[in-house]
Amino acid sequence: MxxxxxxxxxxxxxxxxxxxxxxxxxxxxxxxxxxxxxxxxxxxxxxxxxxxxxxxxxxxxxxxxxxxxxxxxxGLVNRWQTERAKLLQTVGEMKEALAKRDWNNIENAVQSFAKMVEEGRV
Amino acid sequence: MxxxxxxxxxxxxxxxxxxxxxxxxxxxxxxxxxxxxxxxxxxxxxxxxxxxxxxxxxxxxxxxxxxxxxxxxxGLVNRWQTERAKLLQTVGEMKEALAKRDWNNIENAVQSFAKMVEEGRV
Structure with a gap:
């Protein structure tokens, strides 16, 4: 095995x-x-x-x-993995924006995250 | 019916x-x-x-x-609904912090979101 x-x-x-x-x-x-x-x-x-x-x-x-x-x-494992990858990427973008203390970046990251959630893509 | x-x-x-x-x-x-x-x-x-x-x-x-x-x-529908509620709440907190242009708030919201994702709670 x-x-x-x-x-x-x-x-x-x-x-x-x-x-x-x-x-x-x-x-x-x-x-x-x-x-x-x-x-x-x-x-x-x-x-x-x-x-x-x-x-x-x-x-x-x-x-x-x-x-x-x-x-x-x-296909629920696959769906979960795809959504999880998107969430991890979003976290990465937000952390990067925080590290740079870049307000525009964080604003963009939050907006695109909000859109993703509201459209049911995660 | x-x-x-x-x-x-x-x-x-x-x-x-x-x-x-x-x-x-x-x-x-x-x-x-x-x-x-x-x-x-x-x-x-x-x-x-x-x-x-x-x-x-x-x-x-x-x-x-x-x-x-x-x-x-x-219980996969229930799991999905619970996770979705958390994501919507997170989006709400982040948007509120953005509206206030409050850096500490947004930092906290991102950190707790990151923790949530990393611990697999969404």
Missing amino acids: MEESTLDKLIRMNLLVDFYGQLLTERQRQVLSYYYEDNLSLGEIANELKVSRQAVFDLLKRVEKLLEGYEGKL | MEESTLDKLIRMNLLVDFYGQLLTERQRQVLSYYYEDNLSLGEIANELKVSRQAVFDLLKRVEKLLEGYEGKL
């Missing part, structure tokens, strides 16, 4: 569970939590649940596919 | 469809769209779909329940 970038995968799964976890069964969430939060190995989870290592592997793969399926349909 | 506050209901259904609509079937989305977007009556939708008025009524009720069920589990 080790991916090229384990950290990216971990972050991805955390986000997917955060948004869609409640659509999973208790058992599915439990296995995800063992693997991605408690960092147990497949063998350790298998021991814990009294099932085969292969069963744990299959369940993990199936649940990841389920979560990615929800994201494919609803 | 007329509710005490039709507008509130309309806004609610729009939000629910916006977040969870892709979990519905094509036909379920179609009926919602006839009713809530095109503003067709139950009778008109029944004619359109060659089913009884009662069948349309039942389908609408079932779909509303489905959507509220997803929201009950995932």
Whole structure:
């Protein structure tokens, strides 16, 4: 199950569970939590649940596919990430204007932030 | 089907469809769209779909329940509304500081906004 970038995968799964976890069964969430939060190995989870290592592997793969399926349909993680990027950029612009003590800059940053919020783009 | 506050209901259904609509079937989305977007009556939708008025009524009720069920589990509309309220409040504070041309106020507003974003509260 080790991916090229384990950290990216971990972050991805955390986000997917955060948004869609409640659509999973208790058992599915439990296995995800063992693997991605408690960092147990497949063998350790298998021991814990009294099932085969292969069963744990299959369940993990199936649940990841389920979560990615929800994201494919609803795209709420993607929407959240896009909005978050905009907010972080806005914060950056405002902090820069503050550092420069530039009133015009801060005024522009606030206006464009206000427009973004009012138009529902974040 | 007329509710005490039709507008509130309309806004609610729009939000629910916006977040969870892709979990519905094509036909379920179609009926919602006839009713809530095109503003067709139950009778008109029944004619359109060659089913009884009662069948349309039942389908609408079932779909509303489905959507509220997803929201009950995932709470993403609620999360979005809470975050949106915070953003609108932040915009209000910043605009007020701009109007007063008060540098300390704007500095505080930006810092608390930055903290909010960085801590993932919006």
